[in-house]
Structures are given as C-alpha cells and as structure tokens.
Amino acid sequence: MTALIEVKNLCVDYITLNGRVRAVNNVSFTIEEGEILGLAGESGCGKSTIAFALMRLHRPPALISGGEILFNGENILDFDEESLRKFRWKDTSMVFQSAMSCLNPVKTIEYQFYDIFKAHGAVASRQESIVKARELLNIVDIPEERLFDYPHQFSGGMRQRVVIAMALALKPKLLIMDEPTTALDVVIQREILQKVYQLKQQFNFAVLFITHDLSLMVEFCDRIGIMYSGQLVEVAESKAILTQPQHPYTFGLGNAFPTLTGELKAMTGIPGMPLDLSNIPSGCRFAERCFKASELCRQTEPALHYQPERGWAACHQVLPVTARTGQDIPTEDVY
Amino acid sequence: MLTKKLNKVSERQVTLEAKDLTIDFPKAKKSLFSPREYLRALNGLNFKMYDRHCLAVVGESGCGKSTSARIATKIHHATSGSISYRGRDVDTIVSNQDLRDYRRDVQMIFQDPFGSLNPLHTIRYHLERPLRIYFDITSRAEMEDRLAAILNQVGLTPAKDVLEKFPHQLSGGQRQRVFLGKTLAIGAHVILADEPTSMLDVSIRIGVLNLMNQMKHEMGKSFMYITHDIATARYIAEETLVLYCGHMVEFGDTEEITQNPQHPYTQLLLAAAPDPNRSIHDKLPTYRSQETPVWSPEKMGCPYATRCPQARVECFEHLPEVKEIAPDHFIRCHLFS
The missing domain is CATH 3.40.50.300 (P-loop containing nucleotide triphosphate hydrolases)
Structure with missing residues (x-):
C-alpha cells in the first residue's frame, strides 16, 4: 500500500x-x-x-x-x-x-x-x-x-x-x-x-x-491517532489503543469508557482539565495530568518515537505492554 | 468491582412512582377550522424509583x-395517570409551602451546563441563593462553612477561589459539579439528571458519574439518569427503563437488561451501541423500516410493531400489557403474553 x-x-x-x-x-x-x-x-x-x-x-x-x-x-x-x-x-x-x-x-x-x-x-x-x-x-x-x-x-x-x-x-x-x-x-x-x-x-x-x-x-x-492539546501523542493499530496503550493519556481515555459486556470495573477518567492553548508550559503538555510524570517530562518535550510492534508514541515514560492487564499499574489507584 | 447493590430488594423504599403516565401535546392546526390533533409523548408509562438507587432511562x-422527568418536576402536567412522591400524588401539591417543600426534595439537572448558570453571577451567588431561600442562615461564618463544605463534597477545590469565579471561568465538568452542588445545598433527595454528561468531554464524564455514584452511596440521594448511552447507564444505574416512542419497553435490573435483553427493541439497541469488544461488521438483529413512528391518541397496537421482525397480527391491533417475566423484570411485548 x-x-x-x-x-x-x-x-x-x-x-x-x-x-x-x-x-x-x-x-x-x-x-x-x-x-x-x-x-x-x-x-x-x-x-x-x-x-x-x-x-x-x-x-x-x-x-x-x-x-x-x-x-x-x-x-x-x-x-x-x-x-x-x-x-x-x-x-x-x-x-x-x-x-x-x-x-x-x-x-x-x-x-x-x-x-x-x-x-x-x-x-x-x-x-x-x-x-x-x-x-x-x-x-x-x-x-x-x-x-x-x-x-x-x-x-x-x-x-x-x-x-x-x-x-x-x-x-x-x-x-x-x-x-x-x-x-x-x-x-x-x-x-x-x-x-x-x-x-x-x-x-x-x-x-x-x-x-x-x-x-x-x-x-x-484500522489505525487510531490520539491527540492531546494540538499534538499527536500516539498512533497505533485500533485494538492496541485499548489493549496496549503506550501513552498515559491513551491509557486514561481507555479508562473513561464503560463497556457493555464483561466485568463492571470502577473507572476513573483523567484528573484535571485540558490545557489552555494560550498558556503552554514547557515540557510535555500532558505532564500536569499524568500519573507517570517525572522531572524529565516537565522539562523536555517528548517527540514521537516508533516502538516496534506497537506504533508511535510521544512519551518519556512509555507504558509496558501489560499496563492494561493490570500487573504493573493497578487501575483503581492510578487516578 | 463496583459495589452497586447497597440495599437488599426487601429494604427498598420507593421514592418516585409513575402510574399509567400519559401526556398529549397539542399539534399546530392545519387551518383554523380543522380539529385539534394531539401527539402522544408518553403512553401508559409505569416506573419506580428507589431510595439510594439510580434509575437509568434510555x-x-x-x-x-x-x-417523564419534566412531569416529575411539575414543568409539564400529565394528561392522565400520575406520579407520586413518597406516596403522595404530585398533582395534589399546589399550595406554595407544599410546592417549595417538594421542589426542595426533587431537583433537576440539565444537559447544557453552559446555558444553565447565569453568566453574570459568580458561583457564590448560585450556591448562596438556595441556601438563603430554603434555610435560615443568618451568620456570615456559617454560610461560608456551608459553601465550603458543599464545594468540597463535589470536588471543587480550593473552595475559596471557586466561589469567586464566574461560570465562563469553569470547564463543563466543573459547571456540572456546581449544579450537583446546588442540589446538595438545597438538600434534595431525588435528583433528575437529564443527560448530565452528554456535553462533557470523555475524560471528565466519568468523574461526574463517579460523583453521582458517591452522592448516592454516601449521602443517600436517588437519581434518575436520562441518557442515550446505555454503557454509562450500566455503569451507574441499578435499574434501567427502556423507552420507545413514549412507551415502556422493558424495565428491570440493569445487569439483567443489558446482559439478557428480552424485548426485540432492547436487543436491537444493545446490539447497536458502540462497544470495543465488538466489530463494526457484526450484524444487527433483523428489523424492518427505519422510521420511528410518531404516536397519537388514536393509534393502536405496539409502537415497535412496524420495525419488529417478529410482529404478529395482534401486535398491530392492541397494545400489549406489561408483564413481569422474572422477579423485577417487566416487559411490554406480545411475545411474552
């Protein structure tokens, strides 16, 4: 293609x-x-x-x-x-x-x-x-x-x-x-x-x-791009967006949609508000609302990087493949 | 896991109950001499709302x-049938004092948080007024304490800053929280929420739903949650009422309705709702013609008959009776009678 x-x-x-x-x-x-x-x-x-x-x-x-x-x-x-x-x-x-x-x-x-x-x-x-x-x-x-x-x-x-x-x-x-x-x-x-x-x-x-x-x-x-305050933060195959999110924002979005089938889980959404575009902080734009934000995130803006088998993500703290299955990050406590 | 089941079935107390609720709206006349025609917006609707429960209307x-929510708040008046609040028919509430008491107990939240707060006044004004009207608060300090407590309860902090803000300085989710705070300030027991999250951003929506859940469990409020998003209904509601064209189609426990729908329309609605576990290629259950009919008092039969794949002759002739097919699972369909 x-x-x-x-x-x-x-x-x-x-x-x-x-x-x-x-x-x-x-x-x-x-x-x-x-x-x-x-x-x-x-x-x-x-x-x-x-x-x-x-x-x-x-x-x-x-x-x-x-x-x-x-x-x-x-x-x-x-x-x-x-x-x-x-x-x-x-x-x-x-x-x-x-x-x-x-x-x-x-x-x-x-x-x-x-x-x-x-x-x-x-x-x-x-x-x-x-x-x-x-x-x-x-x-x-x-x-x-x-x-x-x-x-x-x-x-x-x-x-x-x-x-x-x-x-x-x-x-x-x-x-x-x-x-x-x-x-x-x-x-x-x-x-x-x-x-x-x-x-x-x-x-x-x-x-x-x-x-x-x-x-x-x-x-x-087929593929989904996730945008946050004017930037593309992740592009991946559509199923992977929900099952193996790389960016914490994608992870949060996936946590904001209750499902019709399967077990009923407590959901959390994402704390805070979308960024005011006329007043952009240095570093990653999502850092303020992110549960993984570190000092590096607040200072340098991450660029889109390609992860083999997973797709593109702009994040210093890319989540592990198992994030959604919950071993590394307990969903209830994150937000 | 969500702890939805707080009350045992035997302990449930009914707050609002609708019996055979019917409402006709007059249509515009075609000419001055033509007879008045009516549109039947609700036809023989029955439902019950329980204390500390959430009823989803989808x-x-x-x-x-x-x-149906507007009739409960006395914005509209039922043509026939009634709604009762804790056993008392709301039509009998007419005196000023009674009305005030009733409106203190039953409050409504609207869809558009941008249009429902006065843009010229601060949040303090919006929250102080109900407190002044309904409670005798004289001391400044007590008022401040009350306001701060309310804002803390709905998760708007720091309360001091929020109070001095104007509605345009708050996001949609925050405004909806102010509204929920207002119902808390008044001390409402029953909150009728008319699509409270449909204009909010996805990341904020769940926060508002969680707040409603918390108000239900911790403060003992009961909710009517009007929505077209059946997935969020499953998330927060104990009971679900499915409406079609002003008629009750199915009513019962939410898990029962979403996991084991019986009425052909509920099955269609659930099959069409977006769900990441499904694919766009999954076939919808069969149904006929796509137009939803407009109901009028003269019409007979089941409103869904024109689309129902299993419609029989009787479906076009008379409206089916409501039938309890399992404990607390009601359905209005000839297939079950």
Whole structure:
C-alpha cells in the first residue's frame, strides 16, 4: 500500500487579540489508500482543525503556519485557487456533523447533486445528472423517488446518508468524516457506518474518521491517532489503543469508557482539565495530568518515537505492554 | 468491582412512582377550522424509583425520556395517570409551602451546563441563593462553612477561589459539579439528571458519574439518569427503563437488561451501541423500516410493531400489557403474553 496523503509537521495557528494560539502543533501522519484512520481526543484538541486543513478550508483568523500536506506527492499548501477548486470534492470530500446545515434548505436534493456535477464539469446535461444522482441514492439505500424532495422532508439519518452520497459523487480518494454520527441514534449510527465501510470496500477510498467516542472508533478504524492539546501523542493499530496503550493519556481515555459486556470495573477518567492553548508550559503538555510524570517530562518535550510492534508514541515514560492487564499499574489507584 | 447493590430488594423504599403516565401535546392546526390533533409523548408509562438507587432511562431521541422527568418536576402536567412522591400524588401539591417543600426534595439537572448558570453571577451567588431561600442562615461564618463544605463534597477545590469565579471561568465538568452542588445545598433527595454528561468531554464524564455514584452511596440521594448511552447507564444505574416512542419497553435490573435483553427493541439497541469488544461488521438483529413512528391518541397496537421482525397480527391491533417475566423484570411485548 502507498501513502495517499502525507502530513508533515503541520502547524495551524489561530490569531487572537492575545497573540497567536497554536491549535495544531507539528502533527505528522500518513493515510494509506483504502485505510480508515481515526483521530480521537477531547474537544479543542485540534482534530477538526486538522480535517479542515486537509481540505484547506481554513479562513482567517485561522492560518496554516507550517508544514506540508502531500496528496499523491503534491503539496496542497502550494495549490492556487483554481487547482484547489478542482481538488476539493474531486479528490477529497468531507461529511460534517450536522447534515441539515450542509444541505441547502430551499433547493431539492436533485439540484444539489447537479450543483456538484456542474461545478466539476462531470455531466453534460441535467438529465445525465439525474441518472447519476439516482445511482448515488441507490448505493446509500434511499428510494430513488425521494430525489426531488427537499432536505426537511428527510429524517436525520437519511439526511446524513444523502450527504454521504454527495460526498461520494465524484469518487474521491479520501473521505473526511468529522463527527458524522454524533447527532444520530445508535441504531442509525451503526447502520450508516456499516454502509460507509461497505462502500469503502466497493470504491476503495480512504477515510479520516473523527469522533470523541473511542469505543465506536475502535470498532470502525484500522489505525487510531490520539491527540492531546494540538499534538499527536500516539498512533497505533485500533485494538492496541485499548489493549496496549503506550501513552498515559491513551491509557486514561481507555479508562473513561464503560463497556457493555464483561466485568463492571470502577473507572476513573483523567484528573484535571485540558490545557489552555494560550498558556503552554514547557515540557510535555500532558505532564500536569499524568500519573507517570517525572522531572524529565516537565522539562523536555517528548517527540514521537516508533516502538516496534506497537506504533508511535510521544512519551518519556512509555507504558509496558501489560499496563492494561493490570500487573504493573493497578487501575483503581492510578487516578 | 463496583459495589452497586447497597440495599437488599426487601429494604427498598420507593421514592418516585409513575402510574399509567400519559401526556398529549397539542399539534399546530392545519387551518383554523380543522380539529385539534394531539401527539402522544408518553403512553401508559409505569416506573419506580428507589431510595439510594439510580434509575437509568434510555432510548433514542424523542422517545419521551426528558418528558417523564419534566412531569416529575411539575414543568409539564400529565394528561392522565400520575406520579407520586413518597406516596403522595404530585398533582395534589399546589399550595406554595407544599410546592417549595417538594421542589426542595426533587431537583433537576440539565444537559447544557453552559446555558444553565447565569453568566453574570459568580458561583457564590448560585450556591448562596438556595441556601438563603430554603434555610435560615443568618451568620456570615456559617454560610461560608456551608459553601465550603458543599464545594468540597463535589470536588471543587480550593473552595475559596471557586466561589469567586464566574461560570465562563469553569470547564463543563466543573459547571456540572456546581449544579450537583446546588442540589446538595438545597438538600434534595431525588435528583433528575437529564443527560448530565452528554456535553462533557470523555475524560471528565466519568468523574461526574463517579460523583453521582458517591452522592448516592454516601449521602443517600436517588437519581434518575436520562441518557442515550446505555454503557454509562450500566455503569451507574441499578435499574434501567427502556423507552420507545413514549412507551415502556422493558424495565428491570440493569445487569439483567443489558446482559439478557428480552424485548426485540432492547436487543436491537444493545446490539447497536458502540462497544470495543465488538466489530463494526457484526450484524444487527433483523428489523424492518427505519422510521420511528410518531404516536397519537388514536393509534393502536405496539409502537415497535412496524420495525419488529417478529410482529404478529395482534401486535398491530392492541397494545400489549406489561408483564413481569422474572422477579423485577417487566416487559411490554406480545411475545411474552
């Protein structure tokens, strides 16, 4: 497999009255063709900011201040407006949290499909657009005759499926999903994600999946990146994130989700609050909330290191493989 | 291991009890002369809340979870049926003094901790007011002691600093803790928590749930925990009530419901809930059509019949009776009658 998108040392700043706030700091990762990468973390940790940066959707006061985003070897940050316009939706498309606010309430679904095709010169006539839109509704299991309906006539789950159909209209290589199912009920959520997975197998696009629900992410993704206050602190295979966390933050996150099956354990969460990005201490950003923090952690910032068989982690005190099974760290006493 | 079972079944005392609770909301008329139509938000709902226990109310959005709590706090009035608090029908509570006593005992916590505290006032103001209204505290020193004790109980320290802060200076989890502190200040026994953690960050969520657990065990509060996250319901609740479209579907011991669900809807809900021990490829139990019906007083039958794979003729004709299939495990389904 080859890297479809390669992000190198990406930095995104927000310019505020009190100076620059770095929302994404030196983040590097790759997404391979046909892979599902998840980004998890608390609100304000920069996961959505990365998603917006990948499509260059940021407007002032946000500013991409450094790094490279290579899509099939081309740096997106060097694109001019015209090539950006072609790149967006054709190569990378995005599904947002609120489907209703993505759809134009005064136009029919049919028109909105036509709008996409027309903007990219994908169809010659309205008739051709209708045929294509019908096919797309079919693949997301919406009856064809609903094509001429308005967004308000659909239920929440159907709207999100319409948005997914639109995102797939031009057969993109990468689909970014920013909390696509947070507003939906669990049954519909699972239905939609199963559908996306099935379509992924069919059309072989890659997915960047963003959510704060780690349980869901472990089920859906191949690899997961954990973010904390603008930095990537761990990237590993999805199962390993819960079973063999390396970073104490990942360990804490895994401890914050009660399970539906198995023994009921007392959980602890993570003490303290997320970092204020306008006032960043020296050393590791998580040190203040970390149970393993040492003097070294408070002074020097750890870099991402690759652990064979385990993945990447940015931590001076990488947890042993057995951390989760509880021999080395008794979960009840840690936090 | 969590110590959930504090009271033996025989020692349980009922606090809030709903009997055949039904509520209709009028819909907007299509024209001035068309007859008024109603939406049935709750239909024949029965549940019991026990002292020192937590009752989780789970279901999808629009199933009547919040409405049932709102009836208990007298924000809405039931069309028929009743809710009683320690044996007294809440509809009979009308005099000012009674209302005040009732509201002191039964308090509600809302989902949005950002909208429920007044941004113009400090935390001191928010906590001092209930103390002034409900208790006769005259000395400054006593008030300070009380406030400090409350903030310590909900884990907001140092109390002195927190008291002078404004809501915007606190995080979501801290604000929810202020709210829990407020119910402690008033001395509420029953706390109706309407999705108290759904707007909080994952790392903070468990802390608030643990605080609720602690209030339950150490201070003898009882909770109604309204949520759509059945995994957290399993974590803190002794009893679970599953609602679908305003109807009780299944009610009973949480472990029993989550590990051994009987109603087809509960089975679907549990199969769909995210769980790291599962895979996205696991098939959901079969069900039909995806739309949740909107209930009205004229409708007949079981609300789940349109989606239920095992629906029979009778399911469309009349609503099944509530049946106790095991001790303390109630279900509303024709498959069991």
